[in-house]
Amino acid sequence: MDTNSTSSISKDGAQTISIALQVAVALLVVLGISSFLKYRGGLKVVGGFPGLRVPFYPTGPPGVVLPTTWWNPGYLFLWTRRLTNYTQFGVDTISVVPFVAGPPCFYTANLDVLRQVAGGGHKTSFAKTESTANIMLVWGMNLLASDKEIWRKHRRIVAPAFNTKLYRDVWTKTLQIYQEAIVAEKWTSEKDIQVSNIQSITFKVALLIIAQCGFGFDFTWSDPPKSTSGQMSVQEAFSAVTNDHMVLAFVPKLLLRLPFKRFRKLHEAHEQIGEFMKAQVAQRKEQYSLKGADAMGHDIFSTLVKANEEEGGKLKLEDSELVGNVFVILFAGHETTAHALAAALGLLSVHPEIQEEIYQQIFSVCGRDGEPTFEDHVKLDKVQATFYEAARLFPAAHILLREAWQDTIIHIPGPAGTDEVTAIPVPKGTPVIVDMVGVQYNPRYYEDPTAFKPSRWYGVSNDSDAFLAFSVGPRACVGRKFATSEAVAFLTSMLRDFTVRPLLTDGETVDVWKARVLDAKIGITLGVNDVPLRLIRRN
Numbered sequence: 001m002d003t004n005s006t007s008s009i010s011k012d013g014a015q016t017i018s019i020a021l022q023v024a025v026a027l028l029v030v031l032g033i034s035s036f037l038k039y040r041g042g043l044k045v046v047g048g049f050p051g052l053r054v055p056f057y058p059t060g061p062p063g064v065v066l067p068t069t070w071w072n073p074g075y076l077f078l079w080t081r082r083l084t085n086y087t088q089f090g091v092d093t094i095s096v097v098p099f100v101a102g103p104p105c106f107y108t109a110n111l112d113v114l115r116q117v118a119g120g121g122h123k124t125s126f127a128k129t130e131s132t133a134n135i136m137l138v139w140g141m142n143l144l145a146s147d148k149e150i151w152r153k154h155r156r157i158v159a160p161a162f163n164t165k166l167y168r169d170v171w172t173k174t175l176q177i178y179q180e181a182i183v184a185e186k187w188t189s190e191k192d193i194q195v196s197n198i199q200s201i202t203f204k205v206a207l208l209i210i211a212q213c214g215f216g217f218d219f220t221w222s223d224p225p226k227s228t229s230g231q232m233s234v235q236e237a238f239s240a241v242t243n244d245h246m247v248l249a250f251v252p253k254l255l256l257r258l259p260f261k262r263f264r265k266l267h268e269a270h271e272q273i274g275e276f277m278k279a280q281v282a283q284r285k286e287q288y289s290l291k292g293a294d295a296m297g298h299d300i301f302s303t304l305v306k307a308n309e310e311e312g313g314k315l316k317l318e319d320s321e322l323v324g325n326v327f328v329i330l331f332a333g334h335e336t337t338a339h340a341l342a343a344a345l346g347l348l349s350v351h352p353e354i355q356e357e358i359y360q361q362i363f364s365v366c367g368r369d370g371e372p373t374f375e376d377h378v379k380l381d382k383v384q385a386t387f388y389e390a391a392r393l394f395p396a397a398h399i400l401l402r403e404a405w406q407d408t409i410i411h412i413p414g415p416a417g418t419d420e421v422t423a424i425p426v427p428k429g430t431p432v433i434v435d436m437v438g439v440q441y442n443p444r445y446y447e448d449p450t451a452f453k454p455s456r457w458y459g460v461s462n463d464s465d466a467f468l469a470f471s472v473g474p475r476a477c478v479g480r481k482f483a484t485s486e487a488v489a490f491l492t493s494m495l496r497d498f499t500v501r502p503l504l505t506d507g508e509t510v511d512v513w514k515a516r517v518l519d520a521k522i523g524i525t526l527g528v529n530d531v532p533l534r535l536i537r538r539n
């Protein structure tokens, strides 16, 4: 090669690099300007209200799938920074203004704002939208994801199925399933049992109870729900879907068929749940067409199928709405309670004095091995209080997502101890996110909010608005009494029979166990990390 051609190649190379640099600089300038304009626009939307200035909206892509770090709040910041998110600004509602992607929005840990935004009712200017509820819409519109007229229809159909007869059934079946479980797990003959992960019990119990009481399925501990094909049980499929719901929510369905292990598992789980639900729906519909409405039960599932078979009426459920509700009630009906039960047992295991106090109440009601009756529920207020306190510290429904559907105003109370209220205009389309972790760790409402103190809830009734984890107002959880009946019956049985202690690894101290275990993980819902326990049979 002669020197002329070598120098012309290096000249070409230098030219290419210089063009690439110029393009990169131009792109950076464009990004800088657009971020600046986006940021300025965002500040205008939130009226300059104090808060976080971040690259991405924490509750949508891409911020939600990127790890929570100092520069990206991500999905976990409501938990990891729960003690500083609001205190650093001296208020309990903040604005979040993203300068790269996502809408400007508000996050609140304030109860008054919760009521204005998520309480529901005719006058509210806030609603759930498809973008705020997308993961819940994978199988069709349903009670949890809907809003306005559609929500009213779903609630009118579903709510009557939640009644005292159901709660009594939940209570009785919980006691039965607990007995089945301890026999099947061979706990009846052992004195000191090691459970590497108590969720393996609480999730199975909770899924069986919603399946039996809500759906009339005859699954048992040894024969749990499964679909006709495939390797996964329904419980495994639910757990795969909830642990990886970001992928399900944001990755196009076609891509889930790509040969990645994670995608394949999710695709399989999704298919299994769909197949299971559709098979059950087909069976129950056949029963309806053979025997008519009067031969159907009054469980939640029969109520939904009857509404689907209804001809033309105002309360008719479309096929997709039927499957959508089956999914949501199976899902919300077990995952939330199972998490809270695991948290309650984990917390009790490291608070032996509280456990003893609760046990004394159980002993006074049941004696050494008596079965509590449904009527005993009110006498077991300390057991209920333990469940409430666990659900406060680890709120399964950790965010309530809403969007202003018209230009409106929120009234934001000033710091505790002042009468200040700031009226902030909220333009149509702005998300307002109720941070249930923030609300339930807010020192304005709870003295010593990080402490596990079931006594806060002693004597508090099962429908009191003082307890917030089920939300408040017309849109509060329809399954509250279902969950509480199950939890009180289960915890009473378990604590009557066993003392619960942390299962420590070699050389581990209780404090290290606490730090390792009593921390949250977030899928669709929030729950405590896997809880390893020792169950020591009471004499």
Ligand code: HEM
Binding pocket: 118, 143, 144, 145, 155, 210, 214, 328, 329, 332, 333, 334, 336, 337, 340, 391, 395, 396, 397, 399, 400, 401, 469, 470, 471, 474, 475, 476, 477, 478, 479, 480, 482, 483
């Ligand atoms: C510890 C247990 C539970 C907790 C902490 C919990 C919490 C909540 C919360 C906070 C909401 C309001 C969501 C929002 O406004 O966006 C809600 C709604 C709902 N929950 Fe629960 N829940 C629990 C158990 C249950 C159970 C056992 C069921 C069913 C058997 C259930 C079914 C539902 C449904 C269908 C909705 C939507 C209600 C509506 O929008 O009208 N939940 N839950």
